[in-house]
Amino acid sequence: MKKILYVLILLLTFPSFVNASSVAENPAIAADSIVIFVPSKDQSLLITDQELIIEGSIAKVEKGVAPSLIIIPAHSFLMPLQTGIPERMYQTGIPERMYLRKLTDRDAYSPMQQYILSFKERMTSPPIISVSIVDEFGSEIFSAGIGQYFPTSTYYFNATISFPGAFVGTPFKGDVYFGVIPPENNRSFTWVTDGGVNSLKEGLIPIARDIGISQNSTFSLSSTLGQSIQYAFKNTESAGMYSIFALLVASGADPSVTRNWIGINMVPLVIVRNDAVIL
Numbered sequence: 001m002k003k004i005l006y007v008l009i010l011l012l013t014f015p016s017f018v019n020a021s022s023v024a025e026n027p028a029i030a031a032d033s034i035v036i037f038v039p040s041k042d043q044s045l046l047i048t049d050q051e052l053i054i055e056g057s058i059a060k061v062e063k064g065v066a067p068s069l070i071i072i073p074a075h076s077f078l079m080p081l082q083t084g085i086p087e088r089m090y091q092t093g094i095p096e097r098m099y100l101r102k103l104t105d106r107d108a109y110s111p112m113q114q115y116i117l118s119f120k121e122r123m124t125s126p127p128i129i130s131v132s133i134v135d136e137f138g139s140e141i142f143s144a145g146i147g148q149y150f151p152t153s154t155y156y157f158n159a160t161i162s163f164p165g166a167f168v169g170t171p172f173k174g175d176v177y178f179g180v181i182p183p184e185n186n187r188s189f190t191w192v193t194d195g196g197v198n199s200l201k202e203g204l205i206p207i208a209r210d211i212g213i214s215q216n217s218t219f220s221l222s223s224t225l226g227q228s229i230q231y232a233f234k235n236t237e238s239a240g241m242y243s244i245f246a247l248l249v250a251s252g253a254d255p256s257v258t259r260n261w262i263g264i265n266m267v268p269l270v271i272v273r274n275d276a277v278i279l
Helices: 002-013 221-225
Strands: 033-039 056-063 096-102 109-116 128-134 143-146 154-163 174-181 189-194 197-202 208-211 217-220 229-232 240-250 261-273
Touching: 128 240, 128 261, 154 174, 154 221, 154 240, 174 261, 197 229, 208 221, 217 221, 221 229
Parallel strands: 143 261
Antiparallel strands: 033 056, 033 096, 096 109, 128 154, 154 217, 154 229, 174 189, 174 208, 174 240, 189 197, 240 261
């Protein structure tokens, strides 16, 4: 009874079709073929009483050969196979990695396991994210000074994102988070814009939402905002290494879940305390 319950829990937990006989196997080793598959038809949760043909296209072959036919055998447990929103259900146009086993009685394959691709995996090339920090003279910097006898200086921050790759499956948009992690590393702050004024808020808040992502396009934060992000470090702030980051997440997705990340880049900014008396 416990064994049956355990297998049932696995079937309900795996975000994909799972053949109970293959649960204990390493699918990458056991599979005869591994493909990136883009469904063209939704399939609902059911136990099939007859054989089903899985409809769609193969975007990439990672192991073996491209199957001409993929089927779900009769009396198999089938999780939702759909085309669109990736987190809780499979939808048309959303690519999945399928681990397939060749049938012995015909030229066809059947899924052992399948997993929806992360947002990053759905692009043929990852985005290129750059973060820049310049002083008031336009020189790029990686360190700055604070202290009783050190004048407060304003620094300018920007992020650019280039998209060299195309989409696999349905295109999507992105939210941009631009912020700083202080030396203590226990909190994060992101810049937000309110009425044209930029300020740092604790937590992850997007500064740009629903940006278009298309092959060979480039996003510039300063161009989008109409100005660069400005910040002046004060004598009350901690010295040490700050991490300035730009994070691109699928639109509306939870930024605390790394699977939702499309790309990220961080650059260091070392703040040095200078309290020496200048004679």
